[in-house]
Amino acid sequence: MLKATPKNVSIYLESNPNPNSLKFVVNDMLVPEGMSFDFPDKASAAKAPLALELFDFPEVERVFYMSNFITVSKKDGVEWLEIQHAIRDHIKKFLESDKAIIEVSDADFAPEQEETETIKKIKTILDEYIRPAVEQDGGAITFHSFINGIVSVKLQGSCSGCPSSTITLKAGIENLFTRMMPDEVKSVEALG
Numbered sequence: 001m002l003k004a005t006p007k008n009v010s011i012y013l014e015s016n017p018n019p020n021s022l023k024f025v026v027n028d029m030l031v032p033e034g035m036s037f038d039f040p041d042k043a044s045a046a047k048a049p050l051a052l053e054l055f056d057f058p059e060v061e062r063v064f065y066m067s068n069f070i071t072v073s074k075k076d077g078v079e080w081l082e083i084q085h086a087i088r089d090h091i092k093k094f095l096e097s098d099k100a101i102i103e104v105s106d107a108d109f110a111p112e113q114e115e116t117e118t119i120k121k122i123k124t125i126l127d128e129y130i131r132p133a134v135e136q137d138g139g140a141i142t143f144h145s146f147i148n149g150i151v152s153v154k155l156q157g158s159c160s161g162c163p164s165s166t167i168t169l170k171a172g173i174e175n176l177f178t179r180m181m182p183d184e185v186k187s188v189e190a191l192g
Contacts, residue, residue, distance in 0.1 A: 008096070009026060009027065009028075009091075009092045009095045009096050010026070010027040011024050011025065011026055011027075011088050011091060011092050012024075012025050013025070013084060013088065014069075014138065016071075016136075016137040016138040016139070017137055018073070018137075018138075018139075020061070020073050020074050020075075020076065021062075021071050021072065021073040021074070021138055021157070022071070022072055022074070022080055022084060022087075022138075023069050023070075023071050023137075023138035024069060024070045024071070024072065024087070024088055024091055025068060025069045026068050026069065026070070026091075026095065027068070028068060029067060029068050030065055030066075030067065030068055030069070030070065030095075030101060031065050031066060031067065031101075031102070033067060035066070036064065036065065036066040036067075036140040036142065036156055036157070037051075037064070037065040037066070037102055037104075038062070038064045038140070038154075038156035038157060039051045039055075039062065039063045039064065040062050041055070041062075042055040045063065047102060047103040047104070048063075048065070048101065048102040048103075049094075049099060049100065049101065049102075050063075050065075050070075050091070050094050050095075050099075050101045050102075051063040051065070051101075051102075053090065053094060054070075054072060054087065054090065054091075057083065057086070057087060057090075058075075059074050059075055059078045059082075059083050060072055060073070060074060060075075060087070061073045061074060061075045064138075064139070064140070064156055064157035065101065065102065066135065066140050066156075066157065067135065069138065070091060071138040071139065071157040072087055116146075118146060118181075118184050119143070119146050121181065121184075122143060122146055122151055122177070122181070122185070123143050125176065125177065125180055125181070126141060126142075126143055126153070129176060130172075130173055130176065134155075138157050139155060139156060139157035140154075140155075140156040140157050141153050141154070141155055141156075141173075142154045142156070144191055146185075148186075149184065149185060149186035149187065150185075150186060150187050150188070150189060151177060151185055151187070151188045151189075152188075152189055152190075152191050153169075153173075153188060153189075153190055153191070154190070154191050155169070155190045169188060169189075169190055170188075173188050174187055174188040
């Protein structure tokens with residue numbers, strides 16, 4: 001069970017390249033470094049009470065937790081100015097109540113593929129060069145698999161449904177990998 005610890009919560013908002021998502025940055029860590037939780041719909045948020053409550057806002061389409069921020073994606077047809085203060089106030093009230101924001105177990109973090117030297121190198125490049133920029137924009141990128149020269153990653157948070165994510169994936173991330181690991185990596189693709 002992960003709880004937010006601050007009693008006096010301060011939240012500021014950051015926009016990002018996805019016009020349908022907004023990053024709510026909190027003055028304390030919400031989940032341990034390197035962990036992220038993506039909820040594409042209410043059903044997926046069964047073990048995440050804050051996300052469940054955010055889905056009660058009819059305008060909310062997706063919720064994402066990472067480090068010290070929550071990225072909320074809205075449905076088309078509504079402007080952020082109409083809902084951002086209500087969502088921010090709800091998050092603040094929830095966090096100040098000292099309730100758990102998510103229930104997790106060790107089984108939630110089982111490795112998906114044996115970690116070879118090549119996979120370790122791929123993860124290092126993701127951690128050092130790519131993840132910080134993606135987190136800055138309210139999203140996350142995680143390694144999924146490496147098969148036949150293809151690196152498969154999961155894009156979460158504001159990256160999900162972002163109009164520029166495909167360009168970023170191919171022009172930025174894939175170019176970086178093929179330049180740094182030309183003998184191993186042929187392409188990069190996003191799952192989901």
